[in-house]
Each structure stands twice: as structure tokens, then as C-alpha cells.
Amino acid sequence: MTEAVTRPTLEAVAARAGVSRATVSRVVNGGDGVRERLVERVRQAVDELGYVPNQAARSLVTRRHDAVAVVIAEPETRVFADPFFALQLRGISKELTAHDSQLVLLLTEGRDDHARVGRYLAGGHVDGALVFSLHLDDALPGLIRHAGVPTVFGGRPGWSDGTHRAVYVDSDNRGGARTAVRHLVGLGRTRIAHITGALDQTSAVDRLDGFRDVMADADPRLIVEGDFSPAGGERAMRELLDRCPDLDGVFAANDITAAGALRVLRERGRRVPDDVAVIGFDDMLPVAEQTDPPLTTIRQDIEEMGRLMARLLLRRLDRRNADGEGEQAPDAGDDTAGVVLPTTLVRRASA
Amino acid sequence: MTEAVTRPTLEAVAARAGVSRATVSRVVNGGDGVRERLVERVRQAVDELGYVPNQAARSLVTRRHDAVAVVIAEPETRVFADPFFALQLRGISKELTAHDSQLVLLLTEGRDDHARVGRYLAGGHVDGALVFSLHLDDALPGLIRHAGVPTVFGGRPGWSDGTHRAVYVDSDNRGGARTAVRHLVGLGRTRIAHITGALDQTSAVDRLDGFRDVMADADPRLIVEGDFSPAGGERAMRELLDRCPDLDGVFAANDITAAGALRVLRERGRRVPDDVAVIGFDDMLPVAEQTDPPLTTIRQDIEEMGRLMARLLLRRLDRRNADGEGEQAPDAGDDTAGVVLPTTLVRRASA
Numbered sequence: 001m002t003e004a005v006t007r008p009t010l011e012a013v014a015a016r017a018g019v020s021r022a023t024v025s026r027v028v029n030g031g032d033g034v035r036e037r038l039v040e041r042v043r044q045a046v047d048e049l050g051y052v053p054n055q056a057a058r059s060l061v062t063r064r065h066d067a068v069a070v071v072i073a074e075p076e077t078r079v080f081a082d083p084f085f086a087l088q089l090r091g092i093s094k095e096l097t098a099h100d101s102q103l104v105l106l107l108t109e110g111r112d113d114h115a116r117v118g119r120y121l122a123g124g125h126v127d128g129a130l131v132f133s134l135h136l137d138d139a140l141p142g143l144i145r146h147a148g149v150p151t152v153f154g155g156r157p158g159w160s161d162g163t164h165r166a167v168y169v170d171s172d173n174r175g176g177a178r179t180a181v182r183h184l185v186g187l188g189r190t191r192i193a194h195i196t197g198a199l200d201q202t203s204a205v206d207r208l209d210g211f212r213d214v215m216a217d218a219d220p221r222l223i224v225e226g227d228f229s230p231a232g233g234e235r236a237m238r239e240l241l242d243r244c245p246d247l248d249g250v251f252a253a254n255d256i257t258a259a260g261a262l263r264v265l266r267e268r269g270r271r272v273p274d275d276v277a278v279i280g281f282d283d284m285l286p287v288a289e290q291t292d293p294p295l296t297t298i299r300q301d302i303e304e305m306g307r308l309m310a311r312l313l314l315r316r317l318d319r320r321n322a323d324g325e326g327e328q329a330p331d332a333g334d335d336t337a338g339v340v341l342p343t344t345l346v347r348r349a350s351a
Numbered sequence: 352m353t354e355a356v357t358r359p360t361l362e363a364v365a366a367r368a369g370v371s372r373a374t375v376s377r378v379v380n381g382g383d384g385v386r387e388r389l390v391e392r393v394r395q396a397v398d399e400l401g402y403v404p405n406q407a408a409r410s411l412v413t414r415r416h417d418a419v420a421v422v423i424a425e426p427e428t429r430v431f432a433d434p435f436f437a438l439q440l441r442g443i444s445k446e447l448t449a450h451d452s453q454l455v456l457l458l459t460e461g462r463d464d465h466a467r468v469g470r471y472l473a474g475g476h477v478d479g480a481l482v483f484s485l486h487l488d489d490a491l492p493g494l495i496r497h498a499g500v501p502t503v504f505g506g507r508p509g510w511s512d513g514t515h516r517a518v519y520v521d522s523d524n525r526g527g528a529r530t531a532v533r534h535l536v537g538l539g540r541t542r543i544a545h546i547t548g549a550l551d552q553t554s555a556v557d558r559l560d561g562f563r564d565v566m567a568d569a570d571p572r573l574i575v576e577g578d579f580s581p582a583g584g585e586r587a588m589r590e591l592l593d594r595c596p597d598l599d600g601v602f603a604a605n606d607i608t609a610a611g612a613l614r615v616l617r618e619r620g621r622r623v624p625d626d627v628a629v630i631g632f633d634d635m636l637p638v639a640e641q642t643d644p645p646l647t648t649i650r651q652d653i654e655e656m657g658r659l660m661a662r663l664l665l666r667r668l669d670r671r672n673a674d675g676e677g678e679q680a681p682d683a684g685d686d687t688a689g690v691v692l693p694t695t696l697v698r699r700a701s702a
Contacts, residue, residue, distance in 0.1 A: 065471075065476075066470075076440065076444045076454075077441065080434075080437035080440070080441075083431075086432075089458070090427065090428065090431075093427045093460060094460065097464055102464075102467050102468065103427075103457070103459075104455055104456070105458055106455060106456075107444055108444075108448070108454075109444060109445065116417070116451060116453050120418055123416065123476075125416075125474075125476040148377055
């Protein structure tokens, strides 16, 4: 076994390699402009002495990189197409910047890339992770647990076995859905349809549950699965009109789904809200104001969700670094909590 | 000076701290769920032995993290509001993913945060960086040079002293601008205005130069500075109409600027293209197809620019890691080159 040794210095490496301090510094920082022969000599000296560059050494001691990863379990095309993510990132960015912590957004083309994300998280490049838009069969939660970085989730994760503790921030999806459907009922609508979100996400499942809370005996043909996208909303609305031409209300799982549904209703000559009242979820601007007619919807504060996720994570990191106040043992169970933000009805013209 | 030592193992740390390998692993990987007392013991053993965690040790030897940073010198609000960046990132993401390299997007609130980005780049978390949308007075280029990571720029950097070598990918901004203005001239327009981009960016300066190449004796009141945004386009168009009510053609520095200009022309009752012909730059979809009337523009392949930036960087990293083919000395000067992609005229209805 190795005995305790003084940590070797940059000077020691320079002396052994027979080069200047600057050259060693350039080589170990991955910099350009050093001849390969010298690079080799420096690397050999580094290996022989077991030298750890300053930054890595410092991180090893303080365990702080002042950087937080954000992982969105969606392809980058969707991250940039759906304004939901930009809003959530806005909240995160403001909060991290206020604490001089770097936002490190790990983009992927799809779930095939999640293993690589897991490797990056495990590689000691960030202090923690903010993860959102999980799908039930995503490997990400397991990869993140394995990486061992403190994590806060956006949206309640859908662990099926109930054994995984998680800190998460969510909106009151079920309560908001109930408010939406009750609003349609209050307008005298009786044939109320629901276009769901992607049902492998807990937010979509919760909103469907809220719909069912109010419409316990709804005709099952009035529920069609969407995917939180405008195209999904169009497709679902066509199917609903074919199945149930007499429907008089639609609760769409989010605003961009509602925007797609409104286009199809107009195409088919239905007046909104006279023939069919439509309500969305999100209060995503400018979308909800620019639909024709402007969209009545359930507001959730997406930017605040992002801000709160970042705040909870930073607080957890601070607690861990505070003197005498260490990380709790795994069974302490004090941070299993989800924070659930309220939702409110925003009335415009569509319902 | 320290003598050569065997690099201490995880086992050695575990033995010295009197804990299991798993506990050491969890502590050095920044993981949760270890009692503070044990964390302290492990940290002490790590310090005493000068232990380097595997990942860091491996990176130190191979100097590969299989991760590339992307830095956009704009606030995150702009990154998500301007589709230009999403397109460039799309090209980058496809290319990096094809090479199993993680895209690490470093977002900021503004240039006050660039020092922190520089620290992250210097911290040994990525193999290289792709940097775009630089402004003349940005500190980023200096910070990046200091960080010493191989870098490819999107858009020709505007070094004033000409001494800094840089690899960059750009479009033929000047040639494209000439094509745009010649097209307006070919339509018989004689009072042709130019709404510039942000003139602290080389792309805007090059497009202005292209405008001047064709309109050498243009009335200076026909040139108004914009900022590549729709609001900037609206403001500039109002100013132009106030100054020169007889103008009959507008070359806008990009499509979203042109979209703003079109809104103001409609407001003021000018018919496009009958009264005023308008041409943009980018061929940004769906923007250019959805303006009223659809926009004639100069096409640049933004996604391909991103792909090419990533490809050039990965090639450079491969070259550096290839056996017997090391990084060149700083004065070798073989990679000063910029790659300039061609632009083409796309005719729609506005000119």
C-alpha cells in the first residue's frame, strides 16, 4: 500500500520533464501549441509523480465545480421546438447565475444518448443535476443514481416501485385539470372530450386523472391520446370529431395541443366557443394569446418551477458543504419531498 | 522534490479510511448517502495518499472527455428566441452524437458571465469548444485562449490586431449581400435601403460592405443600424420611412429583421413588393415562408455550418491524439484557415 506522500507540485513535474512551468501548465490543461516530444515528456513526468492538476486537486478537496448540469429527456429538436423548455431553462439560468454557478445543458439526439449523459455526470464535471421531462421507461434515473450526483427532478418521477427517494418540483396537474373540466361543465357543456399528453409522463397521467375525477362516467371514446405537440393535437381532434361529432367541449393537455385542436375545429367549420369550448394547460405565452380565438387555459408558473428546482439543488449542495452539517444518511428520508406549485384558471375567449 | 510513486488505488484509500471500496467510490464521485463522519475520513485518506479518482486519472492520460462545449456569446433568452441558434446547434448535435461526443451547452445571462464560462473551459471538463456569435468587445476569445482548449469559431472572429490564429466556419456574407442588392437593382429599384445587423459582429459588417460594394454612392440616410432582431427591424424601418419616404427597396441583414420591416411597411400602407421590394438573409424556415408576403432572401446553410464546425474540431482532436502525429508548434500556422460556405438567392414574393 502506498504511504502518505506530499502531493507533487507543478514545479516538480517541470523539473523532472526538464521543461518550464508554463509548458507543464499548458500540457495538463489540454492546451495547444506544445511540441509532441515535450508533451510526451510532461505526460511521463505526470504519470511518474502522480501529479494532479490544480483544478482537479481543488475540486477533489472542495468537491465544488460551481457548475450544474441540466438534462432534458427529450431530443434537442424538441427542446428547441417546445417553448416549455426555454421557459424552464430561463428560471434555472437566472437562479444559477445569481449563485455564480455555470448552467451546463447536456443535449442529446434521443434516449440512445442517455448512457453518454450518465458517463458525463459520473465524470466529476458538475456539482449536481436538474433533470426534467422523464418518461416512464427512461434509463436516465438509473444512470443518474449510478452517477451519484445530487439531483432535483422537474415533474414527479414515475418510479413504479416507490422505493426511490427523489426531490422534485411539480405543478398541481391533477387539481389544475379538475379546474379546467369544471370550468367547461360550468359553461353547460355535457359532451366534454380530453386530448391527453404523452401518457408515459406523470404530468399527462395526472391531468387525465383530474379529468376523470370530474367526468367519472365519461364516454371512453371522448378520451384520445396526444403527445403534448401541435401535430398530436390536430390528429387527436380529427379522431374525436370522427368518433363523437356531437362533442361540445375539449380539455387539451397543454396549450400547443389546444392550438392544434383549434386549427382542426376551424377547418371543420366548428365555432369556438359557440359550438365547442376549448381549454388548454400551461398559459404558454405568446401561444395562448395568439390562438384564434385566444385560449382559456390553466396557468402553471413554468419559469418559477425552473427557479425552484435550481434553488432546491443549490441549497442541498450548500448544506452538504456547510461545516458540521453533512449529507444525511440514506435512510434519514428528510428530502423525499416533492414541492407542488398551484395552478390557476386564466380566462380568454375559447371557453 | 517528490520522488516517483505508484499512483495510490481506491483500495488503498478504503484501507486507510477503514471503509469499503463502495463508500470511497461514492465519496469521490460526489455522491449522496454517506454519513458526514465517513466522508471526512475518506477525504482525509484521499488527501494523505494523493489519490486521483479513476475518471480524472484516465482523462489526465488520454486527455479525452468525449465532450465538447458550445458557447454562444448571447444571453440565453436570445439563444432560445432566435431560431438561428437552434439550427446551428442541430448541426453540431448531429455531428457530435455521430462521434459519441457529448454536447455541453454553456448558457449565460450575459457577458458578465463569460469569466465563469472561461473557468469551466479551463477546468478540464471538455475536449474542445465551439464558439459563435462573438461581438467585437467580447472578452470570450481571450478567456478561451487562456483556457487553452482547442476551439473552432462560428463566424469570422473580429481580431483587430490580426495576430490571433483561429479556425472558423463562416458564410460568404459579403458575396451574399452583393447578390441581394444586385437583385433589387435588377428589379429596377433605385432608392435601396439597408437595415444592418449588430455592427459589433463581423457578419453584419461584411453584409454592410457587400451592400456598399454595389451601392457605392448610396445616400447615407438609407443605411440604418439594426440588431438582427424583429424589434430592431421595426424600429429601423420606421426611421427609414421617416427619413426617406421615397425608398423602393430594402435589404435587411437577416430574415427576422425583414419580418419586422414588413410589419411596419404594412402598417404604413406600403405594398410589398409593388411599392417597396424587401429581401432578407438566412432563408430561415418557417419564418421566411410565413411572412406576408413570403420573403425573398439569401440562403446560408446554418445547420451545415454547425455540422462543419463540429467536424473540424473533432478532426483536430483526433489528429492530436493520433500516434506520431502531434499537435503542431504554435508557429506552424497550418490551421489559420477559415472555411467560407457559399450563399444563394431564394426567390419568393417580397422582391
